[in-house]
Amino acid sequence: MTNSAGRKSLSSNVLMILPVQFIMLFLIIIPTILVIWFSVINFQPTFGKPFWESQFVGLDNYAKILSNIEFINAVARTISVSLMCLAVEFLLGLVIASILIGNIYGKKFLFPLLIIPLMIAPIVIGNNFWLMFSANGPVNQIVGLILNIEFRVSWFTHPQFALIPIILSEIWHWYPLTFLILFSGFAGLSISEIRAAEILGASEWQIFWRIKFPKLKGVIAIALVIRMMEALKVFDVIYLLTQGGPGTLTESISFYLFKHGFTYSKISFISAGAWIILFICLVGFSLALKSVLFKER
């Protein structure tokens, strides 16, 4: 009875999810196949030939983009900037979460205030940071006031400093994510375990390293991976603040691919780039998660 009913509902289940699968076909599967295809042909819309008539070039595009120093620089820059943001956001999130998990005064007010950046559109954040860091903006004025000198840096065109507003805006935008994930991790810890450790004489520091941290390892790994994925995609603030300049000094992977794809129309070239990035991410993240999440089980 239940078996036959189960079998019947199985086919109706398949029917139910079919429309979504159909949408997925167009959203994911077909574009993926197209990008693979593009990456092994020599296709540019400006050539005037449709892509199915374009010449097959094998791994030529991959070789070209891997020997392109600007691309390699963009990859290295994106990874190092992401790691830097990640470290600061993680520490900031950790500190704020461990403060707010206690019974502090004004918690109900502070909590929503602290997660506001997450709710603001990147374009607004970009514009704000552009205003703040512009030559006549408040950042220059405040630094000048504090140091009591005439301080005028054109942040966005400065070869060494241009990344600073980008990094700061990224940190400001995303620290609430690590904070929220860590906060929920802290909130889920068993009070008896922490109290048991405390009454056995463990210091706050020991409780953190021996009880809280090992139990939060998984949560921390997930927070970092989610944030890293987001950080590797960084585009909007760069577009708004520096346009990748001065020169190509603030180009991220996304910005590089955007520029070569949409400005120079080198579709095949950036398709190969996209696959290389995907490969790096897959290997990197699976190694990172494997070492933390699945080690002990």
Add this chain to the structure above:
Amino acid sequence: MPHIVLQEISKRYGDLNVLDNINLEIKDGELCAIVGPSGSGKTTLLNIVAGFIKPDKGNVIVDGKSINHLDPRERNIGMVFQEIGLFSHMNVRRNISFGLEIKKNEKQEVEKRVQEIAEKLKIQHLLDKKPNLLSGGEAQRVAIGRTLITNPSFFLLDEPLGNLDANLRGEMLAEIKKLHMTLKKTFIYVTHDQEQALAAADRVIIMQDGRITQDGPPKAVYLNPANKFVAEFFGVLPMNMINGEIVQTEDKTLFKGGRLTVHLKKIKQPLKTTQATLGVRPENVLITNIISEDGVGEVTAVEVFGDKNLVYLDIESTHSLVALVDSKIRPNIKERMKIKLREDKTFLFYPENGERVYP
């Protein structure tokens, strides 16, 4: 060995008076149970002694010194929690050794202590297991072992048997009692289950709405409850409570409730109340044939209770009267039985506030 004194402890949460001026003295080596229903403040009191909660007012004094300013980690207390709270990412061995390890003791000595404790609690075979593989009773033993390693000056147990099933409870209770005998240290334990308190403790402290209602050996509390709350709460079978009125004649005082008329011989002066609740434990309700009975009841049910019988009698009151009688007495349903209450074991309470009027 410590002598624990709680002095005028009060704690409020908003409008709620969780603890109201608690004064308590616990002697060396006592096994003391704090009993009360949920929300009576007993766990808060325990957490104040442990240092997890700061009282609004009052002192916790151990061996003549106030420990109010000390953090829990400085108080040298062993505590067992209701949720047990074993460190789930460590095996049993590391759970037990935690208290010594964090103080940077030598590895060999820590291992020796762990072995000693494991032997004492018969958990040697569990040392390499993770807590999620332990049964409730085993986990509780490990939790006790974990507290033993730091050699605490006294022990606090918060509902230690709350998570165990009924037959394990008795076993663990005996274990705790045995541990108390061998360690000869003060144990304070909190429970909402008065049976546990009756079985194990040297002394019970009964709490109600943030106050101590009664304090004494379990037997004394059972035989001589201070008020209606204690009488109803404390005891395996609840005390019969019959609402009725007091009738004063020239030479005697009578209690009338339903079909019961009880002559209260010990009352010399007239009572200040006309309404009263009569309380009598089921074992003090006798079913007899003597003429000077207190009333007649119609049998509505008979239950077997151990080697005795529980007889439910309808006496035309709000509740039926329950009698615990010898198994030989097995009346039929609807049979009318004569009832006699043991007069010296009968209590009268004010219906409004539950205070005891008599004796």
